Amino acid sequence: MRCFEKASGAHLNITKTKAIAIGGWETSRNDLGVEYHQTVKILGIHFRSTMEQTMHGNWTLQTARIKTNAKQAYIRELCPAQRIRYIHSILLATIWFTAHILPAPVKYTKQITTAILWFIWKGVIFRVPTATLQKPKHQGGWALHDVACKCRALLLKRIWIQSKTEQMITAALLSEWGIVDHPANPPIAGRIPKTTAYLIYYALDMAYIETPTLMETSKLFTRRLYSTIYEMDRAGSVTQEMRIVRRNPTVNWNRVWRNLHSSWVSEDRISTWYTVIHDIVPTKERLFAIHLTDTASCRQCGTPDTILHRLTECAQGTEIWEWTRHQMAMILRVDQRHIPSDWLLTPYFQVRPSQRQQAIMWILAHLV
Numbered sequence: 001m002r003c004f005e006k007a008s009g010a011h012l013n014i015t016k017t018k019a020i021a022i023g024g025w026e027t028s029r030n031d032l033g034v035e036y037h038q039t040v041k042i043l044g045i046h047f048r049s050t051m052e053q054t055m056h057g058n059w060t061l062q063t064a065r066i067k068t069n070a071k072q073a074y075i076r077e078l079c080p081a082q083r084i085r086y087i088h089s090i091l092l093a094t095i096w097f098t099a100h101i102l103p104a105p106v107k108y109t110k111q112i113t114t115a116i117l118w119f120i121w122k123g124v125i126f127r128v129p130t131a132t133l134q135k136p137k138h139q140g141g142w143a144l145h146d147v148a149c150k151c152r153a154l155l156l157k158r159i160w161i162q163s164k165t166e167q168m169i170t171a172a173l174l175s176e177w178g179i180v181d182h183p184a185n186p187p188i189a190g191r192i193p194k195t196t197a198y199l200i201y202y203a204l205d206m207a208y209i210e211t212p213t214l215m216e217t218s219k220l221f222t223r224r225l226y227s228t229i230y231e232m233d234r235a236g237s238v239t240q241e242m243r244i245v246r247r248n249p250t251v252n253w254n255r256v257w258r259n260l261h262s263s264w265v266s267e268d269r270i271s272t273w274y275t276v277i278h279d280i281v282p283t284k285e286r287l288f289a290i291h292l293t294d295t296a297s298c299r300q301c302g303t304p305d306t307i308l309h310r311l312t313e314c315a316q317g318t319e320i321w322e323w324t325r326h327q328m329a330m331i332l333r334v335d336q337r338h339i340p341s342d343w344l345l346t347p348y349f350q351v352r353p354s355q356r357q358q359a360i361m362w363i364l365a366h367l368v
């Protein structure tokens, strides 16, 4: 320290300096007179004496912060789509920085996922399964981030960059354990000490991931890391088709999702229509199936209470639907009998030109 002071001409301010005993450092000796601390915050990361403590300390703080923020934003009037946007841009924004540096233990990613799901659904009875919500939009999901997978992808990316930077401690450690370019497959993580847990994760995951080519940009590499880890996580588990797909396998679902997300209507209209298409509206029929009501019939007319019944058959619904159908028939210049009511539940149609398609989508979106 004295050498540093002599060479730099700077003087160490003891009162503003904190000391931290790393690993098995002996704290009884204190030659510089700098006070020892349990944690020291450097560039937003709370360092503790061991890697394990640093990891748990930081993730406990992050998880608590997300839970508090989700609670505060809970009462805001937002549709599910806006809630997911809020989660991605605000709630989770702070954890990606930590995820770059410290591995995220499952215990915390599970708690974070529970908090964001609670925030999205606000206690509704019928929900879209989380695995569906995490699918891309063109596959019937809403591209919700899988927190655990994204944390792992970001950490791998960071270590990979460091492994390529000369004179980095990480690069030296990786070369010491022989996992520089592409870790062996099957992984040989057993030899790496637990004190450098992040290298164990690296050796385990990177063994199955191709290193990026020169053509691949940094962003694309991160995306590939995420999607590979996501697929690896689900490997072996039975991937069930979505409930609506099983019920209506002949519908061109790709077109349904493409139509839905490319329609020129507000996000909350798309969001509402999405819940209608996924059939998660609490109709009597669905509530009766799980014994939450004593009848599956509509209270007004006694016929089975389904979404289609509510939209096109019951009370004012018939008139509104007939009028709307007439308007759409005029736009399309066809007989209104050619416009089936299932367009409301599965907008799979494709009409030309695109303005006409958008007009029909707009009308239907505002009807549901």
Ligand SMILES: [Zn+2]
Pocket (backbone or CB within 6 Å): 298, 299, 300, 301, 302, 303, 309, 313, 314, 315
């Ligand atoms: Zn009715």
